[in-house]
Amino acid sequence: PYINAETSAGGFPGWTTNLASKARTNATEWTNAWTPYLSGAAKSAAPFQYPAGPIIAVQAENEFVVSTPTDPGRSEAMVLVENNLRSNGITKVPITHNDPGTNGRYAQGLGMVDLYMWDGYPNGFLCASPGQWSEVRSDLPQTHLSIDPAEAWAVGEFQGGSFDPWGGSGYQQCYQLTGEEFANVFYKNNYASGIVYQNLYMTFGGTNWGNLPEPTVYTSYDYGAPIKEDRTLTPKYSEIKLQSHFLHASPDILVSTPVAAGTNFTNNANRDELLCS
Known part of the structure; x- marks a missing residue:
């Protein structure tokens, strides 16, 4: 349900900011808020999964963190989202996650996705210095082996x-x-x-x-x-x-x-x- 993308509330409707529970957790109030939308979206997308259609993967969350003792309910929320997608027909293509950096979040453990993915912005966002580049990464093959060697590197x-x-x-x-x-x-x-x-x-x-x-x-x-x-x-x-x-x-x-x-x-x-x- 969350996309970031420099959008207002990361794509969440404004009324969700009035909820008492914490967003993107397994709190019952929050879960009840997103369930009708995600269920409908999954049912609409299901007939168009490859090879019947162009959908080759479905992303469950975006740049999401895992649960910690001081920030609980995150990984549990990921499980709820994945279960919702599968129960509403997303069963023919991999469910993915977009990890902010190659940190291995949801490559294993609670909330593990079918296909781990990560994101990268090597040159950052400092448009005032367009000639200032970062070095290319030489550790990507080794990072793949350390995170999910049995899966495609995505x-x-x-x-x-x-x-x-x-x-x-x-x-x-x-x-x-x-x-x-x-x-x-x-x-x-x-x-x-x-x-x-x-x-x-x-x-x-x-x-x-x-x-x-x-x-x-x-x-x-x-x-x-x-x-x-x-x-x-x-x-x-x-x-x-x-x-x-x-x-x-x-x-x-x-x-x-x-x-x-x-x-x-x-x-x-x-x-x-x-x-x-």
Whole structure:
């Protein structure tokens, strides 16, 4: 039920803020509030699960935490959401979670999902410094092995742009921070790290109408995305399309195994033999 996405109350209807119980817990009042909506959504989506339709996964929660002694009821709430989805027909595609970072939340234990996913925004949201990049991660293959080696390595939300707050630098700067050069480097690093499922946030941001946005953002939600607010296709769109063609033409990449991370082979005279052995 929760999406964040710089939306008002993270997508929850305003009336839920009047509930006495804590949101996103297993409190009875809160559970009763979301159950009719999620039940209806699941029943509507169920007929369109793959292969009968385009739905290939259903995300139970977004960037959710697990229960702790000082913050109870979280993992228990996750179980309730997953059970609701399954009881209302979501049984043919995996139920997922979008972990904020590769922390392993809900990869196992109470509330464990069918397919663990994580999110990553390597260049952050500092659009005022579009030339300031982070290093690509070289630990992703090892992280996969430590979290869920038996499952596909999936990133449910990866940086496709950046939001811009009131008084910010503007979305053209955000595009420069996460443009086609960014896509060329960071998305390909994901593929090389064994990631076989990559979902971008956002491909198209569009416009915040009415009371949709949270107070930190303004009417435009261009996001520096591959498709601009006015629906213009950008060079980043072309770069992603080119990568998509490669992935479609190279299905064996789905079962490939990363050989090494970094530039270990660059200066090795025997690199061809090492890579082919």
